[in-house]
Amino acid sequence: MFREISIEKYRGLHNITFSGLGQINILVGDNNSGKTSILEAIQLFSDKDVLTNMIAIARKREISLAPLGRNRLQPFDAFLYSFPMYHEQFKEVYIEAESNLYGRCRIGVRGEVFNECVEWMDMTQAEYNRARSICDENGMIRIFKGEYLYEDDQYEREEFAFRETQPRPEKDRVLGEKQNMSLKRKKNIIYISPMDIYTDKILTASLYKGMLVEEKKRLLDLMQLFDDRIIGIETAVLYNRPTTMIEMDGMGLMPISVFGDGVKKVLSLASAIIKMRGGIVLIDEFETGIHKRALKSVAQWMISVAERYEVQIFLTTHSSDAIAALIEAQGMDGNMLKAYRLEHYKDKFYVKNFSGSDLSILKNNQGLDIL
Secondary structure, X not given: OEEEEEEEEEOOEEEEEEOOOOOEEEEEEOOOOOHHHHHHHHHHHHEOOHHHHHHHHHHHHHHHOOOOOOOOOOHHHHHHOOOOOOOOOXXXXXXXXXXXXXXEEEEEEEEEEEEEEOXXXXXXXXXXXXXXXXXXXXXXXXXXXXXXXXEOOOEEEEEEEEEOOOOOOEEEEEOOOOEOOOOOOEOOEEEEOHHHHHOOOOOOOOOHHHOOHHHHHHXXXXXXXXXXOEEEEEEEEEOXXXXXXXXXXXXXXXXXXXXXXXXXXXXXHHHHXXXXXXXXXXXXXXXXXXXXHHHHHHHHHHHHHHHHOOOEEEEEOOOXXXXXXXXXHXXXXXXXXXXXXXXXXXXXXXXXXXXXXXXXXXXXXXXXOOO
């Protein structure tokens, strides 16, 4: 669990700190205030392969615009957009966090963009065609040369080069000593975007196996808010792979793809929390796909399961109904819920912190005036 996160430089964010983090952390703010970027910055800690992870996170934003992969940014351009844009040549990303498990964590990537002439010799035909489509009229391409740093209970620092004709950077030279790199390379951090409910990337066929009996019943109760004919969740082999199926009264097993967004969203949340035991779940637009009448029940279930499995949650929302549901769902334990409002004024970022009890005061006395 993270206690504090400081984002010095990442995308449009700079010099912003979130302290006193709780188990359930709500991020609110205007459109384009940086809420999604904060979730992405946290996700950077999910893999020690910083460069590949950085590109994957940047390209995930494009799924909603280009779900079939058409007209997507090239990996090199997606990589560059992860850096603040106010300096054209020198680029830097730097994020720090304090973790109960790992102590101090740091991620840094920095370097400069240059132009270089394409080396046409010894290219395959595919490499030649790609280079011709990218280089300018003088046969020049862009190259990023720099170094990256990853530190928690492990330490890694290396130089790398990334040409825009390549699908990924090439690591060059180790800087300093690698420490404990035989340890686990990935952390239990998962990010659920609004588009993930339309895919099966989050859902796991072992969802039901990992749940206690009472939690299975509560999950079924939740599902029945969306369709009272749902009587079970099973795993079946569909197209030679295990798939989560929903059992309907009088209809048998049906694939989740035939159900509405609410059912998909609840199962995605459940699957992510069960899978990330002791880890972190990042939810962009928590309220997406959930009718406001079901928000409180979903919030109650999510909070109780997150507490049982020691999962820390960061979520964004634009919905006053969602915040009201979360406040009511936390019950008497007013310390589980933390809220952070992002404000951006004249190129500076500000964060207002609200504890669970403060949110209740705002809700009761002033309305939900934190959006």
